[in-house]
Amino acid sequence: MRVLISGAGIAGPTLAWFLAKTGAKVTIVEKSPRLLPYGQNIDIKGSAVTVMRKMGLLDEVRRLNTTEQGTRFIDSRGRPFAPFPVKEGSITSFTSEFEILRGDLAGILYKATKDHQDVEYLLGTTIKEVISNDNDSVKVELSNGEVQEFDLLVIADGQWSKARKQCFPSESVKLVDKDMYVAYWTIPRLPSDDNWWNVYHALGSRVITLRPDPHGTIRAMFSLMPCNATQKKAWQEASRGDKQTQEDLLRREFADAGWQAQRLLDSMDQAPDFYFQAIQQIRMSKWSSSRVVCLGDTAYAPTPLTGAGTSLAIIGAYVLAGELSKLMPGEHPAKALEAYERTFRPHVEEVQKIPSFVPAIAHPASAWKRWVLQTFLSTLSRIVAFRWFPGGTAEGNDDGFKLPLYTRLEEKGSQ
Ligand SMILES: Cc1cc2nc3c(=O)[nH]c(=O)nc-3n(C[C@H](O)[C@H](O)[C@H](O)COP(=O)(O)OP(=O)(O)OC[C@H]3O[C@@H](n4cnc5c(N)ncnc54)[C@H](O)[C@@H]3O)c2cc1C
Ligand SMILES: *[C@@H]1O[C@H](CO)[C@@H](O)[C@H](O)[C@H]1NC(C)=O
């Protein structure tokens, strides 16, 4: 089977790893000319841990852990309170056991696949046009001018996929706006920085956090929920605007936020990886059409509010590869694409249910709401320090998804 994958993020290379095991010939096109080491902390949870173990990559993930020792909150005078240290095998910290920077995980997956004889990466290349998608093949024109035919096209190039637009009518792709905006970037580390995830709630529904990384720098994140329609319009426009517009808006709206806001805003224009995003979920009425299928954020971005985007990308890649491995040689892939969706969609829909109050509780607008939140967090952290909440272990597939077993993916060999 000849498979074209668009996007070398998390989902694309994971799928390539499992497909190569079953003897498929895989080509991956990736827009950026080199793998970008960008993105902040992501968790690998539940069944995704099992999948990474099957790939033999858990030690590498542990080695590149973020070094974060837990989460704590910063009060209005800049003092930390309510610490939640990392505890192995418990759910009582916001920092998870398998936490790694997105860019480091993408790098691990790329390294694990790039030298495989049946996997070819075309960096700096995109799909220019999907020419046809029918019973016999899917034909595409690449940005390098080549026209190629494949048995299957997997679109895994993220939330804002252009290829998805070409293959699926716009009414079948729903964007669910979570009314929240996030910006993040990397800054130089100072001796006074520590290894906690420090979370500061400024008034006016603004949050600033600082986290360590294993590369000697610090990761800043700003998030905001607009308080009124005027403010919402400004943020919405910025999310579609250029970097300068986004930076100007952040400077204007966070100047008086307090804590370390000024230091972080001052470092913004030198950052190599400034990233600004409106928080939106993707929901597709159907993930595939004949020989084209969507995977990862392209099909079902759940937003960082769920902390599950990466795990869904990893598990989805495994299930898709597993269902494809059950096809007879030469068989049309539609049967496998439907089985992938049938098996995995209920779990995705469960994960995408974010109670609508969650973002708002995390972004207190008034001093009174902030006091309630801080009191709650501080009480919770003291209870947690004494009692151990059995939350299942990270390994025990506590995500409620029953990972199917596919015999052809279990075979030792070609890797
Ligand atoms: C730069 C970046 C930073 C991120 N940072 C965070 C973060 O800090 N926290 C968080 O929770 N999530 C973050 N995410 C999202 C997170 O990676 C996903 O939610 C999750 O890992 C699912 O991965 P994915 O492989 O489906 O998509 P992604 O990880 O988004 O990967 C998509 C890949 O496709 C490539 N691509 C885009 N357009 C094209 C095109 N036209 N043709 C070919 N390739 C293309 C992109 O360069 C990227 O490599 C980030 C994503 C990116 C791209
Ligand atoms: C996390 O990484 C550091 C090095 O950056 C290492 O010393 C530590 O042992 C790692 N932690 C785990 C749990 O592997």
Ligand SMILES: *[C@@H]1O[C@H](CO)[C@@H](O)[C@H](O)[C@H]1NC(C)=O
């Ligand atoms: C595609 O193949 C199926 C079954 O193999 C057949 O029933 C159908 O008519 C074909 N469609 C086209 C457009 O050739």
Ligand SMILES: *[C@@H]1O[C@H](CO)[C@@H](O)[C@H](O)[C@H]1NC(C)=O
């Ligand atoms: C909207 O909210 C912003 C931020 O809190 C505030 O500065 C502005 O005055 C408000 N505008 C209106 C029209 O209420």
